[in-house]
Amino acid sequence: MKKLDLKLLIDKVAQACIEANCFVNDDLSNKIKEFSELETNPLGKSILNQIIENHKIAKEEQIPMCQDTGVAVVFLEIGTKVQIDGDIYKAINQGVAKGYSEGYLRKSIVKHPLDRVNTQDNTPAIIHTKLIPDSDKVKIIIAPKGGGSENMSFLKMLKPADGIQGIKDFVLESILKAGANPCPPIVVGVGIGGNFERCAELAKEALLRELNDKSEDSISRKLEEELLELINSTNVGPQGLGGITTALAVKVNVAPCHIACLPVAININCHAARHKEVIL
Amino acid sequence: MIKLTTPLKEEELLKLKAGDVVYITGTIYTARDAAHSRLVKLIENNENLPFDIKGQIIYYTGPTPPKPNKVIGSCGPTTSYRMDSYSPQLLDLGLKGMIGKGARSDSVKKAIERNKAVYFAAVGGAAALISKSITNCELVAYEDLGAEAIRKLEVVDFPVIVINDCFGNDLYEIARSNKV
Numbered sequence: 001m002k003k004l005d006l007k008l009l010i011d012k013v014a015q016a017c018i019e020a021n022c023f024v025n026d027d028l029s030n031k032i033k034e035f036s037e038l039e040t041n042p043l044g045k046s047i048l049n050q051i052i053e054n055h056k057i058a059k060e061e062q063i064p065m066c067q068d069t070g071v072a073v074v075f076l077e078i079g080t081k082v083q084i085d086g087d088i089y090k091a092i093n094q095g096v097a098k099g100y101s102e103g104y105l106r107k108s109i110v111k112h113p114l115d116r117v118n119t120q121d122n123t124p125a126i127i128h129t130k131l132i133p134d135s136d137k138v139k140i141i142i143a144p145k146g147g148g149s150e151n152m153s154f155l156k157m158l159k160p161a162d163g164i165q166g167i168k169d170f171v172l173e174s175i176l177k178a179g180a181n182p183c184p185p186i187v188v189g190v191g192i193g194g195n196f197e198r199c200a201e202l203a204k205e206a207l208l209r210e211l212n213d214k215s216e217d218s219i220s221r222k223l224e225e226e227l228l229e230l231i232n233s234t235n236v237g238p239q240g241l242g243g244i245t246t247a248l249a250v251k252v253n254v255a256p257c258h259i260a261c262l263p264v265a266i267n268i269n270c271h272a273a274r275h276k277e278v279i280l
Numbered sequence: 281m282i283k284l285t286t287p288l289k290e291e292e293l294l295k296l297k298a299g300d301v302v303y304i305t306g307t308i309y310t311a312r313d314a315a316h317s318r319l320v321k322l323i324e325n326n327e328n329l330p331f332d333i334k335g336q337i338i339y340y341t342g343p344t345p346p347k348p349n350k351v352i353g354s355c356g357p358t359t360s361y362r363m364d365s366y367s368p369q370l371l372d373l374g375l376k377g378m379i380g381k382g383a384r385s386d387s388v389k390k391a392i393e394r395n396k397a398v399y400f401a402a403v404g405g406a407a408a409l410i411s412k413s414i415t416n417c418e419l420v421a422y423e424d425l426g427a428e429a430i431r432k433l434e435v436v437d438f439p440v441i442v443i444n445d446c447f448g449n450d451l452y453e454i455a456r457s458n459k460v
Contacts, residue, residue, distance in 0.1 A: 043299075043441070047403055050439075054406040064354040067343050067407040067427075104353055106344045106427050116314070118426050148359045148381075148404070180382040180452060181359050183404035235458065239381065239404060241441070242455030271405055 001083040002136040004280060006091040009138070012278040013095025016142040017072060018103035020276040021064040024055045027211040028187075028248065028273045035185065035245040044243030048185070051238075051271055065272050069105035070144035072096040072125035075208065079135025089127060092140070097121040108147070128201065141208060143275040149186070149268045152178035155200055158262040164223065167192060167264050168230065174266050175231050175247070180240025183270035187211070188231065188250045190223075191265040193257040203267035206251035208275050220252040227252070248273075283437070287335030288376040290396050296442050298449035302400065303437040308339045308379070310431040312358055315422055316366040323369050330421035330430060333370060337377035339402075342427035343411070352417045352433070356407030357381040360399070364388050371395045379440055383452045392444050400440035401451075413438040 029052075036048035058065040074092055078084070100107060100122040109123065110116040132139075154174040158166050171190060178186075191202025215221040227250040237243025248271070257263060284292060286306030296302065309331060311319065322329055340360055344353030360380030367378060368391035376397045381404040384392070392399055402410055416434035423429050443451045 050403050050406045050409055054403075054409040057408040057412070058354070061408065063347065063408050063411070064344050065408060066405045067341060067354040067356050068358065069344060104345045104347050106342060106353070108342070108427065120426070151359070180401075180404075181361065183381070235455065237455065239401065240383070240452055240455065241401075242458055 003083045006086045009091050010095040014099035016276040016278050017099030020274040021069045022062050031248045039245050041243035044238040047238040068146035070146045073143045073145045074125045074127045075141040076129045077139040079132045079137045081136040093123040096125045138280040140278045149182040149270045152182040155265040160262045182268045185245045185248050187269040187273045189267040190252045193255040199263035199265040202253040203265040206253040207269045209251045211249045224250045224252050298445045298451040300442040308337045308433045310341050312340050314428045315430050320366045334374035340380035352414050354407035355411045357402040396446045399444040401443045
C-alpha cells in the first residue's frame with residue numbers, strides 16, 4: 001500500500017488549476033495555428049490570430065486565457081493499492097480554493113442554483129471518481145469548464161432505428177443551434193451509449209482526449225472524421241462569423257447500452273479546451 | 281479604422297453597418313445576469329439606476345480579479361442571449377451600445393432598431409488580449425456580486441465588431457446565409 005500525501009495533493013491541484021487556465025495545451029495551440037493558415041474567411045482568420053495572440057499574452061503574464069475560469073471539473077483515478085488517511089474530496093476542494101485564490105482566477109460558483117449566493121472560493125469542484133485495480137497511483141485531471149460552452153450541451157435518447165444518420169443529424173442540428181455561443185472554434189465531445197447519465201459523462205470524457213488521437217474502434221473513428229467534415233461545412237466559423245474553422249476536432253466515446261436505447265450526448269469545449277493532469 | 285468615443289452619438293452610430301470593425305475609446309459599464317436583474321427591478325419600481333445610462337455602452341463581462349498593481353484581470357465577453365429579456369427596457373431608457381458575444385433575440389433586435397442603438401461582439405476567449413485596452417476600472421454598484429458587479433471601465437481602442445447595426449442587419453445571419 002502506498003500512502004497518499006494529501007498536503008502534496010492540495011498543492012498540485014492548486015497548481016494545475018492555475019496552469020490549466022493560463023497555459024494553453026500544445027495540441028490545441030498547434031491545431032489553431034494549422035487552421036489559421038487554412039481559414040478562408042478574412043474576419044475568421046483575424047479572429048484566430050487574435051486567439052493565438054491571446055494565448056501568448058496569457059502565458060507570458062500568467063493570467064487566464066478567458067475570464068470564465070469555470071467550474072473545476074475533476075476526473076479522479078484512485079489506484080486500489082493507495083492508502084488514503086483522510087478525505088480526498090475535501091483535499092481536492094482545498095486545492096481548488098487555493099488555486100483559484102492564489103492564481104487570481106474567477107470565483108464562479110453559487111451554492112444553491114435558485115438563490116444563487118456565490119461560494120467565494122470556486123468550490124465545490126465536480127468530481128468524477130474511478131477505482132483502478134492494481135495501481136498505486138492517484139491520477140487527477142483538472143478540466144475547468146466555462147458556462148458558455150456548458151450551456152450548449154445537448155442530450156437525446158434516440159431510438160436504435162435512428163442509427164448513425166440520426167446521430168449525425170442530432171450533432172449537426174445542435175452545433176447550428178449553438179452557433180456563436182460556445183465560442184467557436186470548438187472541440188466537440190460526443191458520447192454514444194451508456195444510459196442517460198453515463199452518456200453525458202462519456203461526452204465530457206471525450207473532451208480530455210489528445211486532439212490528434214483517433215478512436216481505436218473503427219466505427220467511432222469514421223464518425224469522428226465525418227462529423228468534423230460536416231461541422232466544418234456549416235460555415236459557423238470562428239466566433240460564429242463565418243468560415244471553415246468551426247470545430248478543431250470531434251471525439252466520439254462509446255459504451256455498451258440497453259437493447260431499446262441509443263443515448264447520444266454532446267458536450268462542447270470552447271477554444272481554451274482546458275485540462276491538466278497531475279499524478280501522485 | 282473606425283474609431284468611436286463615448287457617450288455614443290446617434291449620428292456616429294447611423295454610419296455603422298454590420299461587419300464593421302470598430303475601436304472604442306472612453307467609458308464602458310460592465311453588467312451581466314445578476315446586475316441586469318437588479319437594474320430591471322429598479323426600472324419597474326421607477327427608481328434611479330446606479331449610473332446615467334443615456335448614450336452609454338454596457339459590456340457583458342465578469343472579469344477575473346486583478347493581480348497586484350494591475351487595473352483589471354482578464355476581461356472577455358460573456359454570452360449575450362442570457363441578457364435578452366432585460367435589454368429592451370434598458371435600450372428604451374437610452375442605452376446606446378451593448379458588447380457581448382452571440383446572437384440576440386428578435387425583441388432585442390427590434391429595440392436596437394427603434395432606438396438607433398448598436399450591438400457589438402468582442403472576441404470570446406481573447407480575454408487577456410482584450411484586457412490590454414482597459415486603462416482603468418472602478419466599482420459602481422453591487423460589490424456583493426463580486427465578478428458580476430457593475431464596474432466603470434476606461435478603455436482605449438477596445439476592439440469590437442458590429443453585429444446588429446441601426447438598420448436591422450445582423451452579422452450572424454449574414455454569415456449563415458453565405459454558404460462555404
